[in-house]
Amino acid sequence: MAACADGGGDVMAESNLMQGNERMAVLDERARKAEAFLLREARLLDDERWDDWLAILSPDIHYWMPGIENRRREDRLGTYSEKHMAYFDDRLRDIERRVARFRQPSAWAENPPTRNVHLISNIEVFEGECSGELLVYSCFMNLRSRGLDEQHQLVGRRVDVLRWEDGRLRLLRRKVLIPNAMLLCKNINTFL
Template sequence: MLDLLNIAKPFADMDTPVDAETERAVCRWLYAEARFLDAERYQDWLEGFIDPEIHYWMPDMETRRRDDPRGTFSYGEAAYFDDNLPELTIRVKRYNEPSAWADNPATRHAHLISNIEVNATDDPSLLAVCSAFTNVRNRNEADQDIIHGRREDVLRKVEGGFRLLRRRVFIVQNVLLSKNLNTFF
């Protein structure tokens, strides 16, 4: 397996930026994805943005000493998401149930995406994309949850656009300051 697709591995140096046109296309794709997630169009998100071979991982963060070899997170340990397509599909199925009470009344979402860097990889069909996000949820009268973090995505070029093949999501919180995660990142 390409190192690039090894979920446990960070990207190598991001020193192979793509041309402006490709970068623009990736930005447009990322913003469109955010818009779909804002609108809770989860089934469309699965069908339009997600590669069938997706690996979507969001590890749990721990506070560790700098010299601790385990580090802040470690693949194979606790995670909020460690999903393939069938697992993402189960989550989406729940949202689509009328009895998904934590989503009825609806949550108001805002996915803000920034710090986008797009790099070429050894595989011409794959792009390495870094971004930062602010994920805002507000529901009922005044329940608000804001989560900040970074993402490391591998996008596969397909006809007419891209598909998300690998996503690593790193949030900055250790104790999750939210009662749940009724959102995607």
């Protein structure tokens, strides 16, 4: 239970993310709040409301999007691993640095802006590992457009741990998995 008190371990270990069907589905008011949380988050990102978005992150956040590897089924390393390179392997400090870049007038590649749409679906809410936490699965589709003819799509799954902090839900942990072992675009200049 010590792990719960300080907001979880250093990494988003699989043990902290038990399969949903082994857990208790949450079907009450909390499920609707979790869903509303994710939908609002998507809107905040699309609108570049960085302060409002940062405010829904827990100070203890671990935001992780591992690189996907194209390995054989029998390879014990699997499709991704904690010790390998990740698109995001961020604590709050790192996320704030990314946001700080977006805000610079000299972020040349962001002016004119990239236009984003985050679609969120397949939301399932379960009891979390610790009290006051929810385990939330979702899928996303992110469509970005830049200039006149640039368009990039990323689709993937997310596993989130949301925690009640001071009466509000905050994002404590996120794992983002895309199916692509090679990113078919030049960058990910958004959060997923």
